[in-house]
Amino acid sequence: xxxxxxxxxxxxxxxxxxxxxxxxxxxxxxxxxxxxxxxxxxxxxxxxxxxxxxxxxxxxxxxxxxxxxxxxxxxxxxxxxxxxxxxxxxxxxxxxxxxxxxxxxxxxxxxxxxxxxxxxxxxxxxxxxxxxxxxxxxxxxxxxxx
Amino acid sequence: xxxxxxxxxxxxxxxxxxxxxxxxxxxxxxxxxxxxxxxxxxxxxxxxxxxxxxxxxxxxxxxxxxxxxxxxxxxxxxxxxxxxxxxxxxxxxxxxxxxxxxxxxxxxxxxxxxxxxxxxxxxxxxxxxxxxxxxxxxxxxxxxxxxxxxxxxxxxxxxxxxxxxxxxxxxxxxxxxxxxxxxxxxxxxxxxxxxxxxxxxxxxxxxxxxxxxxxxxxxxxxxxxxxxxxxxxxxxxxxxxxxxxxxxxxxxxxxxxxxxxxxxxxxxxxxxxxxxxxxxxxxxxxxxxxxxxxxxxxxxxxxxxxxxxxxxxxxxxxxxxxxxxxxxxxxxxxxxxxxxxxxxxxxxxxxxxxxxxxxxxxxxxxxxxxxxxxxxxxxxxxxxxxxxxxxxxxxxxxxxxxxxxxxxxxxxxxxxxxxxxxxxxxxxxxxxxxxxxxxxxxxxxxxxxxxxxxxxxxxxxxxxxxxxxxxxxxxxxxxxxxxxxxxxxxxxxxxxxxxxxxxxxxxxxxxxxxxxxxxxxxxxxxxxxxxxxxxxxxxxxxxxxxxxxxxxxxxxxxxxxxxxxxxxxxxxxxxxxxxxxxxxxxxxxxxxxxxxxxxxxxxxxxxxxxxxxxxxxxxxxxxxxxxxxx
Numbered sequence: 082x083x084x085x086x087x088x089x090x091x092x093x094x095x096x097x098x099x100x101x102x103x104x105x106x107x108x109x110x111x112x113x114x115x116x117x118x119x120x121x122x123x124x125x126x127x128x129x130x131x132x133x134x135x136x137x138x139x140x141x142x143x144x145x146x147x148x149x150x151x152x153x154x155x156x157x158x159x160x161x162x163x164x165x166x167x168x169x170x171x172x173x174x175x176x177x178x179x180x181x182x183x184x185x186x187x188x189x190x191x192x193x194x195x196x197x198x199x200x201x202x203x204x205x206x207x208x209x210x211x212x213x214x215x216x217x218x219x220x221x222x223x224x225x226x227x
Numbered sequence: 228x229x230x231x232x233x234x235x236x237x238x239x240x241x242x243x244x245x246x247x248x249x250x251x252x253x254x255x256x257x258x259x260x261x262x263x264x265x266x267x268x269x270x271x272x273x274x275x276x277x278x279x280x281x282x283x284x285x286x287x288x289x290x291x292x293x294x295x296x297x298x299x300x301x302x303x304x305x306x307x308x309x310x311x312x313x314x315x316x317x318x319x320x321x322x323x324x325x326x327x328x329x330x331x332x333x334x335x336x337x338x339x340x341x342x343x344x345x346x347x348x349x350x351x352x353x354x355x356x357x358x359x360x361x362x363x364x365x366x367x368x369x370x371x372x373x374x375x376x377x378x379x380x381x382x383x384x385x386x387x388x389x390x391x392x393x394x395x396x397x398x399x400x401x402x403x404x405x406x407x408x409x410x411x412x413x414x415x416x417x418x419x420x421x422x423x424x425x426x427x428x429x430x431x432x433x434x435x436x437x438x439x440x441x442x443x444x445x446x447x448x449x450x451x452x453x454x455x456x457x458x459x460x461x462x463x464x465x466x467x468x469x470x471x472x473x474x475x476x477x478x479x480x481x482x483x484x485x486x487x488x489x490x491x492x493x494x495x496x497x498x499x500x501x502x503x504x505x506x507x508x509x510x511x512x513x514x515x516x517x518x519x520x521x522x523x524x525x526x527x528x529x530x531x532x533x534x535x536x537x538x539x540x541x542x543x544x545x546x547x548x549x550x551x552x553x554x555x556x557x558x559x560x561x562x563x564x565x566x567x568x569x570x571x572x573x574x575x576x577x578x579x580x581x582x583x584x585x586x587x588x589x590x591x592x593x594x595x596x597x598x599x600x601x602x603x604x605x606x607x608x609x610x611x612x613x614x615x616x617x618x619x620x621x622x623x624x625x626x627x628x629x630x631x632x633x634x635x636x637x638x639x640x641x642x643x644x645x646x647x648x649x650x651x652x653x654x655x656x657x658x659x660x661x662x663x664x665x666x667x668x669x670x671x672x673x674x675x676x677x678x679x680x681x682x683x684x685x686x687x688x689x690x691x692x693x694x695x696x697x698x699x700x701x702x703x704x705x706x707x708x709x710x711x712x713x714x715x716x717x718x719x720x721x722x723x724x725x726x727x728x729x730x731x732x733x734x735x736x737x738x739x740x741x742x743x744x745x746x747x748x749x750x751x752x753x754x755x756x757x758x759x760x761x762x763x764x765x766x767x768x769x770x771x772x773x774x775x776x777x778x779x780x781x782x783x784x785x786x787x788x789x790x791x792x793x794x795x796x797x798x799x800x801x802x803x804x805x806x807x808x809x810x811x812x813x814x815x816x817x818x819x820x821x822x823x824x825x826x827x828x829x830x831x832x833x834x835x836x837x838x839x840x841x842x843x844x845x846x847x848x849x850x851x852x853x854x855x856x857x
Contacts, residue, residue, distance in 0.1 A: 087561070087562065087563060090563045091563070091571060094563075094571075094572065094575065095575045098575055098576065098579055098615075099579055102579045102582070102583055102611065102615060105583070105610060105611045105614065106583050106586055106587070106607075106611050108610070109587075109606065109607040109610035109611050110586075110587075110590060110603065110607060112606070112610075116599065116600070116601050117600035117601060117602065134604070134606075136602055148732075148812050148814050150732075151732045151814065151819070152812045152814040152819040152821060153730040153731060153732040153821060154730075155812075172730050173730045173809070173821075173823050174453060174792075174807055174808075174809030174810070174821055174822075174823045175809065175810065177789065177790040177791060177792060178789065178790075188604070
């Protein structure tokens with residue numbers, strides 16, 4: 082009898098904790114799972130909620146890299162195989178392998194004008210690595226970037 | 228030479244198969260001998276790889292792809308495990324090493340049980356060796372041999388990172404022996420105090436290097452990547468955190484089995500899970516199913532094989548568990564409010580925390596199956612993992628003093644009042660004096676609470692000052708680990724909430740101000756190393772009377788056409804001033820250099836805390852001498 086009560090208690094505590102954890106996880110996932118946008122997807126679906134954290138990815142358009150301010154901010158255009166583009170602004174040090182024509186994934190949010198402010202550019206540790214979300218594209222700058 | 232090593236690896240496979248068969252039939256002495264032989268030949272085999280790398284023998288494909296004549300010797304050697312095939316060879320070596328160590332040092336007095344543990348370990352080794360030899364062989368030759376190698380990925384050419392994989396593997400693979408002990412115990416139907424005493428030692432032997440390995444990786448990421456942070460909740464990092472959490476749960480649960488005979492089934496399950504999570508870590512890292520900032524070049528086919536291994540070994544072990552667990556003997560009776568109950572809660576929280584990390588790590592895969600591409604970042608883990616940890620730590624000092632079986636609850640109200648009071652004081656101070664977020668104030672209160680609780684426990688156990696120094700090492704181990712956790716939390720809370728960062732774009736002679744530091748760029752010039760050349764910026768940082776010369780550099784490794792960031796760190800009592808050099812930008816005809824400047828307060832507490840945890844675990848491992856009867 083004692084052992085049974087104890088087991089009940091253990092299960093109750095474990096279940097309560099699991100439930101709390103599951104709720105937390107559910108809420109956290111709803112709020113914090115970042116959707117991934119390529120220029121094409123963005124053109125189809127429109128801009129996501131302003132200020133919400135999302136990821137964008139594509140290729141840095143050759144010739145688009147510019148330093149509009151004192152040099153600490155970089156602005157570049159992300160393209161894919163569609164005619165659509167995304168303008169991305171980033172303040173800080175770009176990853177070591179960031180250059181024009183390379184694939185890039187940025188985390189940040191959109192403003193009302195559709196400009197994307199990145200707070201992080203994803204780096205690669207390895208020349209041969211491609212971000213999984215970026216399916217190698219047949220045409221365009223993608224071909225030169227592997 | 229390499230052919231000899233290749234042959235030796237096949238011999239190791241044969242010996243580990245012999246170990247597997249002999250062990251499961253119960254031949255302790257023979258299985259032990261096979262284990263030692265298997266380890267010895269695999270060590271020879273691994274040595275041939277080391278020699279090939281040391282001599283820059285580029286007829287070895289692995290060396291050609293990952294080494295270079297101009298590399299310093301230490302990175303030539305580290306290049307052996309700085310890639311997939313070589314690291315799998317290391318995995319095999321460590322698996323066999325734990326088998327041999329088990330053969331030599333297991334002391335349970337149960338020959339058949341020990342033989343079976345060696346047998347299971349033999350089968351685990353045979354699986355790893357087959358994978359090595361047939362799916363990712365490091366012994367392949369190139370013909371014709373290239374004159375020069377491609378070089379080790381330059382970000383990996385670093386002392387902390389050279390020692391990170393061996394440490395991590397000692398931890399991951401160390402759990403293989405704990406797994407083997409659990410399987411043998413389940414076959415025997417005896418997960419009792421004798422079993423727990425043995426399993427605890429091996430779990431600690433795996434937990435210590437795992438802790439150090441994670442810390443090394445984190446420290447490397449901190450100073451080498453130039454992002455200022457030390458943990459990014461990246462899948463590759465989470466892959467090492469999950470076995471650590473399960474291992475921590477195991478270390479707490481196995482004590483209950485050792486002292487009271489209770490929790491037998493649960494402890495066995497954790498012992499199995501710790502290794503399964505380790506294999507899963509290898510799978511997540513090596514298969515490339517998840518997007519990681521630390522991504523390695525990957526191969527999906529190998530990922531499938533690792534997943535296959537996980538399913539086979541996991542299925543067998545969990546099947547065995549399901550068969551035997553209901554028949555295991557229970558221990559001494561206990562009530563919910565007792566040391567057993569407290570440790571059970573600890574275990575549930577740690578395991579649930581590991582599961583939330585698992586969910587966050589795998590969720591992008593689940594979502595992808597439904598057609599959406601998403602990622603889960605730091606906010607998720609902060610919202611789920613951190614509160615759970617907080618619950619765990621808040622109760623720890625209170626329940627620490629509880630006795631086995633049934634706790635004396637008379638002092639609980641004092642503890643509760645003390646704890647609530649401490650939190651209230653910190654919340655007030657946090658809002659009015661320090662001006663920090665409520666969560667941070669709460670975290671600091673918790674850290675202090677934990678350290679106080681750990682020290683109070685020493686006082687409680689020792690009673691008098693004279694006896695403090697005669698407490699068993701195990702008690703000191705526990706105290707150190709808990710103090711370390713408190714120190715870690717203090718560092719983590721302060722660093723993550725109070726970190727200050729800014730970007731400066733400076734021309735030569737220009738200056739800027741970050742977090743009260745005035746930073747002047749004196750000069751940028753070119754320097755050269757053995758296999759790299761670099762831009763080196765020389766800056767002067769001033770704050771009040773403090774003046775520091777700092778020289779962040781950016782290296783280029785021509786062999787792999789890759790730049791790396793070498794940050795400059797100036798340590799102060801309050802934290803690190805941390806500067807990374809970015810790229811050169813031409814703005815309006817003027818050359819400017821971009822710097823990312825961070826002030827990372829109390830960052831050393833993070834690593835000090837983890838080091839204390841590892842040291843505590845080490846103290847717990849040292850065998851206690853029998854105390855003389857007073």
